[in-house]
Amino acid sequence: xxxxxxxxxxxxxxxxxxxxxxxxxxxxxxxxxxxxxxxxxxxxxxxxxxxxxxxxxxxxxxxxxxxxxxxxxxxxxxxxxxxxxxxxxxxxxxxxxxxxxxxxxxxxxxxxxxxxxxxxxxxxxxxxxxxxxxxxxxxxxxxxxxxxxxxxxxxxxxxxxxxxxxxxxxxxxxxxxxxxxxxxxxxx
Amino acid sequence: xxxxxxxxxxxxxxxxxxxxxxxxxxxxxxxxxxxxxxxxxxxxxxxxxxxxxxxxxxxxxxxxxxxxxxxxxxxxxxxxxxxxxxxxxxxxxxxxxxxxxxxxxxxxxxxxxxxxxxxxxxxxxxxxxxxxxxxxxxxxxxxxxxxxxxxxxxxxxxxxxxxxxxxxxxxxxxxxxxxxxxxxxxxxxxxxxx
Numbered sequence: 001x002x003x004x005x006x007x008x009x010x011x012x013x014x015x016x017x018x019x020x021x022x023x024x025x026x027x028x029x030x031x032x033x034x035x036x037x038x039x040x041x042x043x044x045x046x047x048x049x050x051x052x053x054x055x056x057x058x059x060x061x062x063x064x065x066x067x068x069x070x071x072x073x074x075x076x077x078x079x080x081x082x083x084x085x086x087x088x089x090x091x092x093x094x095x096x097x098x099x100x101x102x103x104x105x106x107x108x109x110x111x112x113x114x115x116x117x118x119x120x121x122x123x124x125x126x127x128x129x130x131x132x133x134x135x136x137x138x139x140x141x142x143x144x145x146x147x148x149x150x151x152x153x154x155x156x157x158x159x160x161x162x163x164x165x166x167x168x169x170x171x172x173x174x175x176x177x178x179x180x181x182x183x184x185x186x187x188x
Numbered sequence: 189x190x191x192x193x194x195x196x197x198x199x200x201x202x203x204x205x206x207x208x209x210x211x212x213x214x215x216x217x218x219x220x221x222x223x224x225x226x227x228x229x230x231x232x233x234x235x236x237x238x239x240x241x242x243x244x245x246x247x248x249x250x251x252x253x254x255x256x257x258x259x260x261x262x263x264x265x266x267x268x269x270x271x272x273x274x275x276x277x278x279x280x281x282x283x284x285x286x287x288x289x290x291x292x293x294x295x296x297x298x299x300x301x302x303x304x305x306x307x308x309x310x311x312x313x314x315x316x317x318x319x320x321x322x323x324x325x326x327x328x329x330x331x332x333x334x335x336x337x338x339x340x341x342x343x344x345x346x347x348x349x350x351x352x353x354x355x356x357x358x359x360x361x362x363x364x365x366x367x368x369x370x371x372x373x374x375x376x377x378x379x380x381x382x
Contacts (some may be wrong), residue, residue, distance in 0.1 A: 131309040
């Protein structure tokens with residue numbers, strides 16, 4: 001387990017900033033105003049990046065590297081080319097700070113959770129002024145985050161789209177907790 | 189005589205020491221001179237060389253050393269692969285960013301960059317949308333014009349037909365009326381016996 005280097009931190013923040021707005025600063029801000037307040041830090045453990053409280057990260061140093069399987073919330077992992085691949089487990093981190101959102105109707109929830117893209121017919125609400133190919137967080141109509149993806153069309157364009165036209169390409173959904181159970185938490 | 193001859197013969201290599209004979213003098217003279225020169229001017233030459241060396245030694249560090257970047261060597265043609273270049277004299281290992289300030293600066297930098305990107309994307313999208321809208325309006329206008337033209341043409345054709353068939357229509361109307369009357373009052377068949 002080790003902290004991230006400058007380059008890695010930059011790559012990670014770039015990825016997170018795809019989905020989140022300027023409020024992402026609150027993620028790394030201290031939890032309270034006390035002088036030695038706890039804050040969330042990022043740690044690299046067996047190729048995966050975890051967002052974890054500093055106090056817990058300090059305690060975790062007492063566990064041997066190869067014995068430590070996981071700590072905090074897994075955000076994703078670095079590929080061998082140095083890019084960052086965000087996992088569905090990062091949803092609780094990015095959902096509160098989401099910049100653009102899309103709400104899908106109850107008839108579209110299941111198709112999305114089974115790995116489908118979001119089509120126009122399933123959209124309940126859509127953030128205004130959203131450009132295309134922009135990271136977006138997908139919610140159900142009762143504001144439960146279901147996953148995230150990238151927009152296929154801008155908001156204006158998607159209005160003219162036919163009901164079967166894809167509006168958002170899925171990147172991760174909550175169904176992965178079942179579908180990818182073996183890979184999602186496997187170390188190495 | 190003989191011993192003297194033999195002496196001379198024996199002293200063939202030693203001749204330089206005693207330059208006596210005419211034929212020997214040339215050879216001995218040259219070699220002797222060269223040797224004597226070496227012996228006499230040896231220290232002078234070495235001094236000169238030393239001075240030169242000193243000068244060379246002094247000059248060497250002054251020579252400009254070109255870096256790889258200054259030579260404009262293509263990046264792919266370098267010995268070290270692109271991206272693996274590590275500056276000399278730098279400490280080995282990774283430099284971690286774990287302090288609050290460092291993370292905040294990186295985050296603000298990244299966010300400013302992202303904001304700019306998104307803003308430019310949106311401006312571009314808006315411009316494209318405007319262009320599309322203008323094109324759509326133009327196309328609609330053209331379509332309307334076409335339709336109006338077609339309607340006009342249709343109307344004119346209808347009028348023409350009406351004018352042409354106006355007289356015929358009257359006749360036919362008369363016919364129809366007559367037939368109608370006929371229909372209402374059909375001729376009774378009558379049989380007459382003469």
